[in-house]
Amino acid sequence: xxxxxxxxxxxxxxxxxxxxxxxxxxxxxxxxxxxxxxxxxxxxxxxxxxxxxxxxxxxxxxxxxxxxxxxxxxxxxxxxxxxxxxxxxxxxxxxxxxxxxxxxxxxxxxxxxxxxxxxxxxxxxxxxxxxxxxxxxxxxxxxxxxxxxxxxxxxxxxxxxxxxxxxxxxxxxxxxxxxxxxxxxxxxxxxxxxxxxxxxxxxxxxxxxxxxxxxxxxxxxxxxxxxxxxxxxxxxxxxxxxxxxxxxxxxxxxxxxxxxxxxxxxxxxxxxxxxxxxxxxxxxxxxxxxxxxxxxxxxxxxxxxxxxxxxxxxxxxxxxxxxxxxxxxxxxxxxxxxxxxxxxxxxxxxxxxxxxxxxxxxxxxxxxxxxxxxxxxxxxxxxxxxxxxxxxxxxxxxxxxxxxxxxxxxxxxxxxxxxxxxxxxxxxxxxxxxx
Amino acid sequence: xxxxxxxxxxxxxxxxxxxxxxxxxxxxxxxxxxxxxxxxxxxxxxxxxxxxxxxxxxxxxxxxxxxxxxxxxxxxxxxxxxxxxxxxxxxxxxxxxxxxxxxxxxxxxxxxxxxxxxxxxxxxxxxxxxxxxxxxxxxxxxxxxxxxxxxxxxxxxxxxxxxxxxxxxxxxxxxxxxxxxxxxxxxxxxxxxxxxxxxxxxxxxxxxxxxxxxxxxxxxxxxxxxxxxxxxxxxxxxxxxxxxxxxxxxxxxxxxxxxxxxxxxxxxxxxxxxxxxxxxxxxxxxxxxxxxxxxxxxxxxxxxxxxxxxxxxxxxxxxxxxxxxxxxxxxxxxxxxxxxxxxxxxxxxxxxxxxxxxxxxxxxxxxxxxxxxxxxxxxxxxxxxxxxxxxxxxxxxxxxxxxxxxxxxxxxxxxxxxxxxxxxxxxxxxxxxxx
Numbered sequence: 001x002x003x004x005x006x007x008x009x010x011x012x013x014x015x016x017x018x019x020x021x022x023x024x025x026x027x028x029x030x031x032x033x034x035x036x037x038x039x040x041x042x043x044x045x046x047x048x049x050x051x052x053x054x055x056x057x058x059x060x061x062x063x064x065x066x067x068x069x070x071x072x073x074x075x076x077x078x079x080x081x082x083x084x085x086x087x088x089x090x091x092x093x094x095x096x097x098x099x100x101x102x103x104x105x106x107x108x109x110x111x112x113x114x115x116x117x118x119x120x121x122x123x124x125x126x127x128x129x130x131x132x133x134x135x136x137x138x139x140x141x142x143x144x145x146x147x148x149x150x151x152x153x154x155x156x157x158x159x160x161x162x163x164x165x166x167x168x169x170x171x172x173x174x175x176x177x178x179x180x181x182x183x184x185x186x187x188x189x190x191x192x193x194x195x196x197x198x199x200x201x202x203x204x205x206x207x208x209x210x211x212x213x214x215x216x217x218x219x220x221x222x223x224x225x226x227x228x229x230x231x232x233x234x235x236x237x238x239x240x241x242x243x244x245x246x247x248x249x250x251x252x253x254x255x256x257x258x259x260x261x262x263x264x265x266x267x268x269x270x271x272x273x274x275x276x277x278x279x280x281x282x283x284x285x286x287x288x289x290x291x292x293x294x295x296x297x298x299x300x301x302x303x304x305x306x307x308x309x310x311x312x313x314x315x316x317x318x319x320x321x322x323x324x325x326x327x328x329x330x331x332x333x334x335x336x337x338x339x340x341x342x343x344x345x346x347x348x349x350x351x352x353x354x355x356x357x358x359x360x361x362x363x364x365x366x367x368x369x370x371x372x373x374x375x376x377x378x379x380x381x382x383x384x385x386x387x388x389x390x391x392x393x394x395x396x397x398x399x400x401x402x403x404x405x406x407x408x409x410x411x412x413x414x415x416x417x418x419x420x421x422x423x424x425x426x427x428x429x430x431x432x433x434x435x
Numbered sequence: 436x437x438x439x440x441x442x443x444x445x446x447x448x449x450x451x452x453x454x455x456x457x458x459x460x461x462x463x464x465x466x467x468x469x470x471x472x473x474x475x476x477x478x479x480x481x482x483x484x485x486x487x488x489x490x491x492x493x494x495x496x497x498x499x500x501x502x503x504x505x506x507x508x509x510x511x512x513x514x515x516x517x518x519x520x521x522x523x524x525x526x527x528x529x530x531x532x533x534x535x536x537x538x539x540x541x542x543x544x545x546x547x548x549x550x551x552x553x554x555x556x557x558x559x560x561x562x563x564x565x566x567x568x569x570x571x572x573x574x575x576x577x578x579x580x581x582x583x584x585x586x587x588x589x590x591x592x593x594x595x596x597x598x599x600x601x602x603x604x605x606x607x608x609x610x611x612x613x614x615x616x617x618x619x620x621x622x623x624x625x626x627x628x629x630x631x632x633x634x635x636x637x638x639x640x641x642x643x644x645x646x647x648x649x650x651x652x653x654x655x656x657x658x659x660x661x662x663x664x665x666x667x668x669x670x671x672x673x674x675x676x677x678x679x680x681x682x683x684x685x686x687x688x689x690x691x692x693x694x695x696x697x698x699x700x701x702x703x704x705x706x707x708x709x710x711x712x713x714x715x716x717x718x719x720x721x722x723x724x725x726x727x728x729x730x731x732x733x734x735x736x737x738x739x740x741x742x743x744x745x746x747x748x749x750x751x752x753x754x755x756x757x758x759x760x761x762x763x764x765x766x767x768x769x770x771x772x773x774x775x776x777x778x779x780x781x782x783x784x785x786x787x788x789x790x791x792x793x794x795x796x797x798x799x800x801x802x803x804x805x806x807x808x809x810x811x812x813x814x815x816x817x818x819x820x821x822x823x824x825x826x827x828x829x830x831x832x833x834x835x836x837x838x839x840x841x842x843x844x845x846x847x848x849x850x851x852x853x854x855x856x857x858x859x860x861x862x863x864x865x866x867x868x869x870x
Contacts, residue, residue: 164650174606
């Protein structure tokens with residue numbers, strides 16, 4: 001068997017103009033599609049601008065990433081449409097055990113969907129990247145744009161590495177990832193899924209990590225938030241809803257009274273579209289304590305909560321107390337942990353809550369972008385950073401997120417002050433945000 | 436860029452009959468060629484039988500490896516000839532800084548060289564594998580036959596692994612190997628080379644390890660004993676001589692007196708062919724203490740020693756004492772360590788002898804066959820074992836190796852007793868032989 005070079009492939013590899021990061025509109029988080037259907041149904045005319053926020057100010061993104069490359073990747077993503085095969089799969093697949101979760105009319109809307117225009121410039125070493133337009137279009141930029149920026153950053157960090165260094169880098173990353181899988185394999189009733197699309201090192205690396213979990217913990221790996229990977233690998237597509245829903249509805253509120261009710265209004269809207277395991281409350285947009293204090297009793301009937309800005313045990317215990325106060329048995333309820341998880345935290349939370357409440361873990365950045373110690377010399381360009389794309393305005397009014405962690409708050413300072421007056425500051429604790 | 440399958444390659448991969456382990460007669464240790472030239476010149480008519488010895492009796496080789504596969508691999512190796520390119524390289528390359536180390540007449544002999552016939556059968560779960568015939572032919576079986584058996588054993592150990600498990604296995608092995616390289620990179624004047632052909636996990640893995648050392652420690656990686664890898668990667672081909680020389684000459688001795696002189700006779704023969712850095716004494720065939728005690732003074736003029744059956748520091752110190760006793764300055768001399776090395780031992784010996792003597796390391800089994808902790812579950816089939824192919828008879832007389840370590844002794848018990856009477860038992864210490 002002589003050495004063999006595929007001439008066509010080699011020539012192609014040396015002449016292509018772009019190695020696209022996003023190659024399918026399904027390469028996004030499943031909750032985006034769920035939210036999109038609700039936005040399309042209930043808020044088709046709302047304007048919502050999404051904006052890139054780099055919380056890791058020390059990293060000058062516009063110095064690490066070439067703006068023209070970024071533009072080329074964003075432009076390429078705009079050329080994508082849902083393909084026939086993808087449309088058939090969305091229409092025919094079961095999600096969360098339900099058939100036809102997407103209505104025929106919504107699917108027709110998707111058929112011609114295209115990512116809308118964007119605004120991009122450099123300022124002080126950072127990118128100003130904004131997606132103005134109809135909420136029902138702009139919302140779809142969040143995940144692909146973050147994945148593009150993160151992968152361009154990885155590529156930039158590795159551009160001087162030769163093939164051997166890259167070989168060792170990925171060998172180490174695989175060995176490291178597999179150690180994590182082996183530890184997780186010791187938790188017999190674990191339910192964990194991949195939530196790492198937006199912060200991934202690269203698409204191919206995310207796919208490898210998903211395969212590793214599938215291979216290593218079998219049924220305990222319950223699925224992925226990435227719709228394309230779910231389709232390609234026959235995994236469950238997972239996810240429910242995100243902060244943009246209460247943020248937009250709060251921004252649209254015409255009075256403090258309406259503002260206070262916005263978080264519950266979101267749940268009512270959601271319930272008009274989805275049921276069962278999709279009834280997951282995301283309580284922290286304007287502070288979890290305020291949310292629980294003012295919650296109507298029916299909130300305690302929902303399937304579960306996703307505490308997203310507190311340490312898992314502390315955040316989970318607060319929800320468990322709520323259920324008990326409202327006379328519900330937490331053992332019937334579900335907690336979904338998804339904030340800055342790594343194996344230690346997963347093990348601790350698992351052991352802490354075992355037998356007390358059902359739980360599931362949505363594993364993000366530390367699943368799909370942990371290259372610490374893998375490069376030949378420490379390479380800060382491979383450390384994940386805390387970038388988000390958040391709704392910044394709705395119908396021209398500023399949007400705000402308070403979070404339980406002031407370090408994760410976003411929005412205009414005056415509006416933040418007003419929200420704090422309406423919701424109170426109870427239970428907000430500043431914690432470092434790594435990812 | 437769509438997914439791409441090379442149809443021809445895929446069909447070929449699914450239909451080939453044999454994945455040959457040995458694909459070139461240069462896939463052997465360099466010292467075999469050096470010794471071969473001397474044997475061809477001085478002992479062309481000596482008959483020497485080589486025999487497989489598995490010192491790791493607990494491993495039943497014939498139960499792990501299919502005898503028909505072994506036969507197919509050995510038969511394939513017999514079809515090989517030195518190619519034109521290989522002959523040109525042997526004639527034109529510098530070895531140890533010398534041009535034309537191989538004579539034109541010897542090269543003509545190589546042109547038609549073929550590995551001779553072998554005898555193979557199963558007995559009590561082991562292989563009885565013998566190579567009878569002219570020394571000038573049988574000697575060339577040692578390295579390819581060992582490499583074949585070791586790689587067939589690796590393949591058997593991994594035959595139930597799926598692609599993902601194999602991916603993790605090699606990722607871990609690469610990460611592990613690279614940790615070793617990084618440790619060695621801290622020794623500024625290290626001289627180390629690959630001596631791992633015979634015990635390698637596989638040819639491709641040896642090649643990867645060689646590339647890793649080249650990439651990681653640069654000039655401190657001085658070369659490889661593998662002639663094919665030296666040619667393919669422009670490294671120095673390294674190696675001098677082995678125990679078979681004193682063993683055959685001792686077997687041919689017609690009296691105890693001739694027996695006692697055989698080890699020095701070998702050196703005289705060697706010197707008639709080679710000089711300079713090739714003047715390396717291998718002192719332990721019949722006990723290092725006896726060898727040094729009876730050595731003529733000119734032995735101390737040789738460039739260096741390769742103590743091969745004692746711990747590096749202890750074995751090296753014994754040689755340093757010899758040089759001092761004979762009035763030579765060890766700082767002008769070279770010690771080559773090659774017995775069961777791993778990084779700890781290399782570091783210790785390096786620090787111990789730094790500034791006292793020149794040294795070089797020939798790294799074998801723990802370089803090219805260390806998969807401990809790399810499989811998903813401990814897999815003893817991946818642990819290296821101690822197999823050797825030793826000369827067992829010369830012109831019908833039994834051949835013996837005493838070694839400094841009785842565990843490494845080989846040969847007929849009565850002859851061993853006779854040799855012990857002639858050479859004495861001084862300084863022989865039983866140590867476990869792992870590889």
